[in-house]
Amino acid sequence: MPLPGSSAVADRPVAAAPPIPHLRPRGVGGAQPVTxxxxxxxxxxxxxxxxxxxxxxxxxxxxxxxxxxxxxxxxxxxxxxxxxxxxxxxxxxxxxxxxxxxxxxxxxxxxxxxxxxxxxxxxxxxxxxxxxxxxxxxxxxxxxxxxxxxxxxxxxxxxxxxxxxxxxxxxxxxxxxxxxxxxxxxxxxxxxxxxxxxxxxxxxxxGTSDYDIEGGHFAERCQLFIIIALGESIVVTGATASAAGLSPTVLLCLALAFAQIAAMWWVYFGATAERASATMASCEDPGRYARDAYTYGHLPIVGGIIATAVGVDLLIAHPDHALHGVALAAVLGGPALYLAGESLFRWRMTGAHNRPGLAVSAALLALVPIGGQVSALILSAMVTALLALLVAWEPVRQTRSLSQYSRQL
Structure with a gap:
């Protein structure tokens, strides 16, 4: 029975709009799951x-x-x-x-x-x-x-x-x-x-505002593709090491290769990835970020991972040889391209570049003149050391970044 001063029509609950067949429901709360x-x-x-x-x-x-x-x-x-x-x-x-x-x-x-x-x-x-x-x-x-x-x-x-x-x-x-x-x-x-x-x-x-995407789901899908590329790198290095005979030198090369891949994972899946996912899930125009930071912005990241996979494969196959040409470009240019792409993605999503990452990228390119004068093992050890320094700096950078982010809020 309607209350005094009210009407049955006014008190009747508004029916939700019927879902469109074949489309994911929108506005039901929570992020859309990856299926x-x-x-x-x-x-x-x-x-x-x-x-x-x-x-x-x-x-x-x-x-x-x-x-x-x-x-x-x-x-x-x-x-x-x-x-x-x-x-x-x-x-x-x-x-x-x-x-x-x-x-x-x-x-x-x-x-x-x-x-x-x-x-x-x-x-x-x-x-x-x-x-x-x-x-x-x-x-x-x-x-x-x-x-x-x-x-x-x-x-x-x-x-x-x-x-x-x-x-x-x-x-x-x-x-x-x-x-x-x-x-x-x-x-x-x-x-x-x-x-x-x-x-x-x-x-x-x-306009990108017309796209009406679910931002959290889109960010997670692109993160999964990064996992695919990194996983492929591990498969390549493991298969090459197994075929090479698992000697002590090969095992050392395998450890260096894994350290490089793990460092790339660490840099991407840090506080920036979490903030990017949160931004995609809550911003008014997720379609613009999906176009700029993910559709276009992830290309150099994926390219850098594939180039790095080529470099670590060559390391394990020929650890004692000096690298030249394409091989040298893969060992040094792969991680450098990855870090430059990650910094570009970070800038688009948060407004700040990964300056330590760009510094390491520049340092990797600076190794080109001496890269052909040392063995692949020594060169890869230098690359791994630079990436390790970047990973060691990440907790400090994340603490400062989160502090600045909290003050902005």
């Missing part, structure tokens, strides 16, 4: 990262490094766009799960073709990639009713992925350097799309 479907999807990209590192190890030329870097951009773009989709769409939906399973199959075909993507397997690589990008975006658009904001985003994505897909497939039809004349513009078109707001004729640009 087993997403973790299963990631398994293909463990294989893809391994393929990229082996490409360089098997052919230590700068041309091969350039090819691997180009293909890394493509692999990352395939993974990160699927991550965006899984942030909006509910993997418990049978249709969404089916789309992700097909995306995984296309990713596997693409990853298998990576070593020969610029040679005899161009059609398999380009065809799988275009099928993944266009198919996923089209399926996502068709799963939602007309007029829905997320459908509008995916209708834009379909146009951009089809436009780049034409160039990818045309490039697969030609050989040699002519292929890159079409594939490089295709990749640049895809990389420019988020900055251009997925402009669409008659509708203009989309």
């Amino acid at each position: 087993t479907v997403e973790l299963f999807f990631d398994l293909v990209y463990v294989f893809a990262v391994t393929q990229l590192s082996h490409m360089v190890v098997d052919d230590l030329t700068f041309a091969r490094v350039a090819s691997a870097a180009f293909l890394l951009l493509v692999v990352w773009w395939a993974w990160i766009y699927t991550t965006w989709m899984a942030n909006w769409f509910d993997p418990s939906s049978p249709r969404v799960r089916g789309v992700l399973a097909l995306a995984m199959l296309a990713s596997l075909l693409m990853a298998a073709a990576l070593p020969g993507a610029l040679d005899e397997h161009g059609w398999q690589f380009a065809g799988a990639y275009v099928a993944l990008q266009v198919g996923r975006n089209l399926a996502a658009a068709l799963l939602l009713p007309r007029g829905h904001a997320v459908r509008d985003i995916y209708e834009r994505l379909v146009l951009w992925s089809v436009a780049s897909g034409v160039l990818w497939l045309a490039g697969a039809a030609v050989d040699g350097e002519q292929r890159l004349l079409l594939w490089i513009p295709a990749l640049l078109l895809e990389l420019a799309a988020p900055i251009a707001g997925y402009w669409r004729p008659g509708r203009g640009h989309a």
